[in-house]
Amino acid sequence: MNQKKSFAAITLLSAVGCIAAACGSPASGGGSSSASGSAPYEIGMVSALTGSGASSGQLKVDGAKLAIQEINAKGGIDGHPLKLIVEDDQTTNSGTVNAFEKLVSQYPHLLAIIGPIRSTEVQAINPMIEQSGIPVLIGGTDPQLTHENDPWIFRFRPNDSYSARTMAYYLIKKLGLTKIAIVHSTDAFGTGGDTYLKKWIAHYGGQVVKDEGYTNHSTDYTSIVTALKSAHPQAIATYFTYGSDLAIFLKQVKEFGLNATIMGSSSITSNTVIKLLGSSLNGDYGTTDYAYGQNPTSVTFGKALEKAYPGVKPDIYSSYTWDAVRVLTAVVKKSGTNHSAIRKGLLQVRNFPGSEGVYNFDSHGDGLHGYTVVKFKGATPTVVHVFNFYNP
Numbered sequence: 062m063n064q065k066k067s068f069a070a071i072t073l074l075s076a077v078g079c080i081a082a083a084c085g086s087p088a089s090g091g092g093s094s095s096a097s098g099s100a101p102y103e104i105g106m107v108s109a110l111t112g113s114g115a116s117s118g119q120l121k122v123d124g125a126k127l128a129i130q131e132i133n134a135k136g137g138i139d140g141h142p143l144k145l146i147v148e149d150d151q152t153t154n155s156g157t158v159n160a161f162e163k164l165v166s167q168y169p170h171l172l173a174i175i176g177p178i179r180s181t182e183v184q185a186i187n188p189m190i191e192q193s194g195i196p197v198l199i200g201g202t203d204p205q206l207t208h209e210n211d212p213w214i215f216r217f218r219p220n221d222s223y224s225a226r227t228m229a230y231y232l233i234k235k236l237g238l239t240k241i242a243i244v245h246s247t248d249a250f251g252t253g254g255d256t257y258l259k260k261w262i263a264h265y266g267g268q269v270v271k272d273e274g275y276t277n278h279s280t281d282y283t284s285i286v287t288a289l290k291s292a293h294p295q296a297i298a299t300y301f302t303y304g305s306d307l308a309i310f311l312k313q314v315k316e317f318g319l320n321a322t323i324m325g326s327s328s329i330t331s332n333t334v335i336k337l338l339g340s341s342l343n344g345d346y347g348t349t350d351y352a353y354g355q356n357p358t359s360v361t362f363g364k365a366l367e368k369a370y371p372g373v374k375p376d377i378y379s380s381y382t383w384d385a386v387r388v389l390t391a392v393v394k395k396s397g398t399n400h401s402a403i404r405k406g407l408l409q410v411r412n413f414p415g416s417e418g419v420y421n422f423d424s425h426g427d428g429l430h431g432y433t434v435v436k437f438k439g440a441t442p443t444v445v446h447v448f449n450f451y452n453p
Contacts (some may be wrong), residue, residue: 088205101144102137102398104386105164105174107182112152113278113303116333117149117178117378121200122147124379125175127362127369128386138393143386150177151388154185159327161186165193171299172393173198173403175385176214178378179302180206180249181416183214190214196403198385202327203253207425215407218350218377218417219429221250221300221326222293225257227432227448229350232296233265237350238322242271242294244285244310246302253268254300254326282310286317296322304333311338311345322346330435330442335374342437350417351380352444357431362416375416384415388428421451 106125109118122145129143137143146168148160157177161322164174176190177183177199190197191211199206204220232238241262245251255272262269271292273285289297297314301307307328314323322345328334329347353375362383363375373379388410389403396406410428413420420428431449435442 081202083272096421099140099142102141102393103144103146103168103171104389105168106145106147106382107150107157107160107164107170107174107176107186108147109152110147110149112156113305114152114179117304117331118150118152119174120332120373120376120378121178121382122374123366123370123373124382125386127366127379128383128390130369131365132386132390138390143390146171150182154182157182158184158189161189164316165189165195172398173194175382177201178218178381181302184249186450187211187214194400196400196407198388198389200381201250203249204257205249205253207362207427212404212426215422215426215428217328217381217388217415217420217428219432220427221254222257223448223450224326224348224432225254226261226450228298228326229258229261229265229267230433230448231346231348231446232298232322232324233262233267238308239267240270240293240295241267242289242292242297242321243269243275244273244275244282244289244297245300246277246306247274247278248302250302251300258298258300273322275306277306279306279393280309282313286313286319289314289321290317290319294321296324299329300322300326301328304328304331305337306335308334312341315341324348327351327432330376331378332376335440335442338425338440340439343439345437346445347435347437348432349377349435349442350429350432351375351377352433352435352442353355355444355447356414356416356418358414359416377417380416384417384420386411388415388420418449419451419452 109119133142150160173196176197176199180201180203183201201223204222245255278312325347327349330349366375392406395401410422418429422428430451433447434445
């Protein structure tokens with residue numbers, strides 16, 4: 062058990078012996094996160110506390126802490142309170158690797174780890190996840206993340222095959238807009254969304270008149286907006302990883318007088334975009350996994366978050382971590398703390414009401430299978446239609 066193993070393509074050898082010894086591995090069937098007496102059960106989290114994603118990272122923490130406060134107020138899990146341990150990923154891939162390595166090497170009794178919301182960061186730690194044998198509850202939406210034969214990844218947001226389908230269907234079949242331009246990040250999230258969006262636009266009889274990629278953290282989209290304007294799209298569908306980038310892009314679209322219907326991926330509904338653009342979002346559309354009022358649990362969560370953290374608005378960052386802690390708690394209560402038992406229990410979750418939707422995990426580890434379309438009235442995203450593609 063103390064023999065060290067190496068992670069593929071990873072040189073953090075000092076952590077590996079601890080992972081093999083304390084946390085188990087897929088080959089050994091998973092370790093246990095047992096705690097004696099009434100000691101706390103620990104949940105790890107990789108989140109941005111610094112860097113460009115710090116504001117959204119704090120929302121992730123807020124959502125998880127809210128769930129933990131609610132669960133602990135009811136006695137925790139069989140008398141064990143829950144404790145959240147957060148490591149800063151610094152909004153970088155390398156920082157994510159370091160944060161994950163620290164969690165698995167220094168905290169041997171974690172029930173699970175709440176992983177990144179950005180797909181590129183999940184990709185960065187994928188080899189480590191598989192080797193660790195710890196359930197990792199992710200928010201990254203690149204469809205491939207749960208299709209790479211890693212049995213320890215569980216997604217608590219719907220993947221982008223569903224968001225792309227929702228965007229294309231609504232633009233073409235509901236709004237009658239067939240000439241569509243796509244603007245997407247060139248990272249894993251953006252390229253995955255672009256691939257599926259082109260597929261579904263064609264499926265529903267639409268036409269991609271322009272397809273433009275950009276690099277994260279760009280500060281000027283003039284060349285892209287100019288190219289879009291020359292293509293005369295009826296609608297612009299976007300996959301932006303960072304809300305701050307999307308805000309710059311949308312501001313320039315409006316400044317250039319590009320009159321096309323906006324349909325954004327979930328980042329358009331983030332607190333970052335709403336704070337930066339306000340009522341100028343009026344009339345724009347978005348597809349999102351969390352919108353206040355999309356289901357009864359979304360309202361319960363939204364009210365609780367605003368009460369616990371005055372001035373903080375619920376969004377996709379806080380909702381999925383709130384859901385993840387609650388689902389994990391239900392599984393541990395039923396299945397125990399062994400990692401393999403938790404994994405098996407997560408795969409068996411059916412009809413669990415979450416703020417983001419009803420969780421039904423498939424064999425790949427995807428828990429949600431639909432998206433909500435919202436339309437902005439001023440700065441407020443209002444629910445237009447909820448799509449659920451779950452087919453058991």
